[in-house]
Amino acid sequence: xxxxxxxxxAPAAHQGASYNYLNHDKSVWSWLSTVxxxxxxxMYAFTLAIVFLVAxxxxxxxxxxxxxxxxxxxxxxxxxxxxxxxxxMMVFLFLxxxxxxxxxxxxxxxQLGAKDVAFPRLNLASYYIYLIGGVLVVSAIIFGxxxxxxxxxxxxSSDGGSAVIFMTLAxxxxxxxxxxxxxxxxxxxxxxxxxxxxxNRLPLFVWGLYATSIVQVLATPVIGITMxxxxxxxxxxxxxxxxxLGGDPILFQHFFWFYSHPAVYIMILPAFGIISELxxxxxxxxxxxxxxxxxxxxxxxxxxxxxxxHHMFVSGQSAVSAVIFSLITYLIGIPSGIKVFNWVxxxxxxxxxxxxxxxxxxTFLFLFTIGGLTGIMVGVLAVDVHLHDTYYxxxxxxxxxxxxxxxxxxxxxxxxxxxxxxxxxxxxAGKIAVALIFxxxxxxxxxxxxxxxxxxxxxxxxxxPAYTGLHQVSTIGSYILAAGLFLVLFYLxxxxxxxxxxxxxxxxxxxxxxxxxTSPPDPHNFHHTPLVTRxxxxxxxxxxxxxxxxxxxxxxxxxxxxxxxxxxxxAEPQ
Amino acid sequence: xxxxTATTADxxxxxxxxxxxxxxxxxxxSEQQFDSAKLGMWLFLITEILLFSGMxxxxxVYRVWHPETFTxxxxxxxxxxxxxxxLVLLFSSYTVALSIHYAQKDRLDRTFWxxxxxxxxxxxxxxVKAFEYGGKFAEGVxxxxxxxxxxxxxxxxxIPYARQxxxxxxxxxxxxxxxxxxxMGIFLWLLFRxxxxxxxxxxxxxxxxxxxxxxxxxxxxxxxxxLLYLIGHGGGGH
Numbered sequence: 001x002x003x004x005x006x007x008x009x010a011p012a013a014h015q016g017a018s019y020n021y022l023n024h025d026k027s028v029w030s031w032l033s034t035v036x037x038x039x040x041x042x043m044y045a046f047t048l049a050i051v052f053l054v055a056x057x058x059x060x061x062x063x064x065x066x067x068x069x070x071x072x073x074x075x076x077x078x079x080x081x082x083x084x085x086x087x088x089m090m091v092f093l094f095l096x097x098x099x100x101x102x103x104x105x106x107x108x109x110x111q112l113g114a115k116d117v118a119f120p121r122l123n124l125a126s127y128y129i130y131l132i133g134g135v136l137v138v139s140a141i142i143f144g145x146x147x148x149x150x151x152x153x154x155x156x157s158s159d160g161g162s163a164v165i166f167m168t169l170a171x172x173x174x175x176x177x178x179x180x181x182x183x184x185x186x187x188x189x190x191x192x193x194x195x196x197x198x199x200n201r202l203p204l205f206v207w208g209l210y211a212t213s214i215v216q217v218l219a220t221p222v223i224g225i226t227m228x229x230x231x232x233x234x235x236x237x238x239x240x241x242x243x244x245l246g247g248d249p250i251l252f253q254h255f256f257w258f259y260s261h262p263a264v265y266i267m268i269l270p271a272f273g274i275i276s277e278l279x280x281x282x283x284x285x286x287x288x289x290x291x292x293x294x295x296x297x298x299x300x301x302x303x304x305x306x307x308x309x310h311h312m313f314v315s316g317q318s319a320v321s322a323v324i325f326s327l328i329t330y331l332i333g334i335p336s337g338i339k340v341f342n343w344v345x346x347x348x349x350x351x352x353x354x355x356x357x358x359x360x361x362x363t364f365l366f367l368f369t370i371g372g373l374t375g376i377m378v379g380v381l382a383v384d385v386h387l388h389d390t391y392y393x394x395x396x397x398x399x400x401x402x403x404x405x406x407x408x409x410x411x412x413x414x415x416x417x418x419x420x421x422x423x424x425x426x427x428x429a430g431k432i433a434v435a436l437i438f439x440x441x442x443x444x445x446x447x448x449x450x451x452x453x454x455x456x457x458x459x460x461x462x463x464x465p466a467y468t469g470l471h472q473v474s475t476i477g478s479y480i481l482a483a484g485l486f487l488v489l490f491y492l493x494x495x496x497x498x499x500x501x502x503x504x505x506x507x508x509x510x511x512x513x514x515x516x517x518t519s520p521p522d523p524h525n526f527h528h529t530p531l532v533t534r535x536x537x538x539x540x541x542x543x544x545x546x547x548x549x550x551x552x553x554x555x556x557x558x559x560x561x562x563x564x565x566x567x568x569x570x571a572e573p574q
Numbered sequence: 575x576x577x578x579t580a581t582t583a584d585x586x587x588x589x590x591x592x593x594x595x596x597x598x599x600x601x602x603x604s605e606q607q608f609d610s611a612k613l614g615m616w617l618f619l620i621t622e623i624l625l626f627s628g629m630x631x632x633x634x635v636y637r638v639w640h641p642e643t644f645t646x647x648x649x650x651x652x653x654x655x656x657x658x659x660x661l662v663l664l665f666s667s668y669t670v671a672l673s674i675h676y677a678q679k680d681r682l683d684r685t686f687w688x689x690x691x692x693x694x695x696x697x698x699x700x701x702v703k704a705f706e707y708g709g710k711f712a713e714g715v716x717x718x719x720x721x722x723x724x725x726x727x728x729x730x731x732x733i734p735y736a737r738q739x740x741x742x743x744x745x746x747x748x749x750x751x752x753x754x755x756x757x758m759g760i761f762l763w764l765l766f767r768x769x770x771x772x773x774x775x776x777x778x779x780x781x782x783x784x785x786x787x788x789x790x791x792x793x794x795x796x797x798x799x800x801l802l803y804l805i806g807h808g809g810g811g812h
Binding site (some may be wrong): 114116118119120122183187191192217219220221222224225229230235251415517529 | 597599600602606609610614617618620621622624625626627628629631632635636678716717718719720737738741742744745749767
């Protein structure tokens with residue numbers, strides 16, 4: 001608390017805050033043609049918010065249809081298309097780009113002490129490539145009739161409705177956006193670090209993005225060629241996947257999951273990074289097991305490539321490979337467990353400050369642990385035969401993706417919101433929203449875990465009356481969840497216009513974007529390239545946060561030695 | 575152009591260490607900019623290899639399933655044309671390497687002509703490829719459902735799954751050919767920029783990156799050639 005008080009009391013007239021990346025050029029063209037990583041992050045934020053809204057409304061429609069057996073609000077064809085679009089938009093257009101594109105773009109270069117990412121123009125290009133992919137998905141909606149589910153399994157997808165072509169093309173193109181972001185981040189992390197920013201001083205969000213980028217670069221081309229082959233299968237009938245032409249539909253599943261399993265790590269690894277930031281900052285504690293957390297991300301990225309077969313236990317693969325895939329799947333539990341352990345250990349004896357971002361981090365810990373443990377259960381060969389293609393898998397997936405990635409994204413968004421917009425959101429509204437989301441989420445998806453264990457198959461339009469009660473709990477939960485999310489939308493938009501002005505470091509965090517950067521940041525991030533003299537979570541060394549004179553965090557490397565006169569830790573810059 | 579290069583090379587070292595015209599504002603030094611670009615390119619090449627790897631896996635699966643088909647159908651590809659294209663591409667890899675070498679030596683006129691030769695080789699490759707495709711299309715050897723071989727290719731109709739072999743052939747060489755076309759576009763653009771005097775021994779990033787790309791296109795062909803053209807000629811030709 002003291003940090004906030006100090007920060008607010010600090011002189012607000014620092015010139016950087018009134019001249020910043022948001023207002024230095026206000027024309028629409030300056031936004032559309034910007035190569036500033038911060039503006040590109042903001043553009044992604046708006047675009048992805050719209051995608052999330054549309055895909056979320058589709059989910060509400062699905063849940064409403066399932067409120068009672070038989071037709072409730074839509075026919076079976078419309079239902080199939082609705083859940084397909086929900087899946088495709090959420091996975092390929094929202095979850096995959098979400099954290100790296102919004103928060104990664106905004107925060108990564110600043111956390112490294114760089115002026116921008118290594119390839120700013122490529123960064124803008126990746127945004128527009130993403131937009132083209134998004135437009136193609138929308139055109140597929142207009143042409144209609146995509147009801148393959150988000151997995152596009154052949155042969156159904158190779159001789160179903162014609163709009164599948166648009167979808168596969170859309171995913172092929174959106175994949176390039178993902179690849180370019182990944183390449184950009186890897187090079188940025190390798191080459192753009194400020195003086196003194198060694199690998200062991202990198203904030204853990206950077207480590208998370210680094211592991212993510214590796215997966216993006218290695219996995220995405222495979223979905224690219226898969227979608228291209230599927231496209232050619234549709235257009236020419238090349239007979240690679242279509243059994244009627246001598247092809248092998250199982251090969252499609254191998255290709256698809258060779259990307260799509262690592263893709264869930266593209267979605268969750270940056271979330272791990274955010275959680276590390278939040279828990280360290282709001283516990284006022286050096287992160288416990290820094291190297292273990294950093295390297296376990298990389299370990300997950302690597303192991304993630306070796307488990308795709310666990311999606312295919314009942315598709316017809318040899319018993320030996322099924323056993324091997326199952327064992328490696330258990331192995332992935334180890335680095336994930338290391339992380340959860342270290343986060344909890346970081347909170348132990350820390351000064352925990354329960355602000356909204358920290359509440360999201362705690363929600364994440366709770367939900368992700370359930371998601372992870374249910375994941376181990378579907379990784380067990382015999383158990384999976386029962387649970388495969390049931391609501392249990394749906395519940396598990398949503399616990400990991402929504403309970404994990406989306407909670408971390410919301411936590412990160414609240415955490416960096418003051419930095420991005422220069423405004424504080426309403427803390428009380430934030431806490432009410434967390435409560436609604438937490439309750440709504442568990443009602444929605446825990447009931448699905450039970451439904452699945454009782455045998456309710458996924459994707460079905462209709463069900464026997466015995467399942468009605470749990471389906472109704474799930475649907476009502478989804479409304480509560482939606483109410484919480486709309487509340488977030490409402491008060492965040494409100495804060496942009498009416499929110500209190502944010503100090504440079506409202507949370508008393510110790511990474512560069514808070515300690516060396518105004519809120520909102522200067523167009524060039526820093527006035528002088530910062531000189532890094534400590535690790536990202538060394539609060540005991542962070543005199544610029546808790547030190548005697550300046551708590552405004554608006555300092556830069558050039559002034560640090562003067563302020564810390566007599567302190568041998570800070571060397572003369574340059 | 576020679577004068578431009580000369581002045582750049584002779585300029586006082588510290589002056590353009592601070593603000594050489596090619597240095598983008600967010601980089602500290604030319605070295606950082608060059609290293610970043612090269613690392614980025616290597617990462618891009620990795621994605622290219624993984625893109626092709628999907629097709630190589632499909633090739634492997636179907637060859638294991640239908641080895642006789644692959645051997646028999648492969649015999650209908652002309653190894654002489656494939657071999658010619660292999661030599662042409664190998665030679666162009668040599669010339670593109672020389673173009674980088676001459677850029678490092680500030681002999682941009684030679685860089686220019688080496689790029690011209692590389693571009694010409696790529697053109698020859700595509701012309702040969704067009705003849706190969708044209709000959710097959712003329713006798714009904716198409717990728718996919720339109721596959722209906724006649725004339726010289728008529729025996730293919732009796733080989734089960736021959737269509738699949740040719741689908742894989744067309745997809746793999748087609749996507750490779752697309753990369754050659756992209757390469758030609760890049761070389762044309764480089765020729766324009768070399769003529770304009772954009773490059774010198776301290777700044778030739780784009781030529782270096784194009785060279786890396788071109789070597790990859792070459793290497794992929796070196797795998798495609800034996801796997802597609804030569805497996806049917808194990809017994810000393812036909």
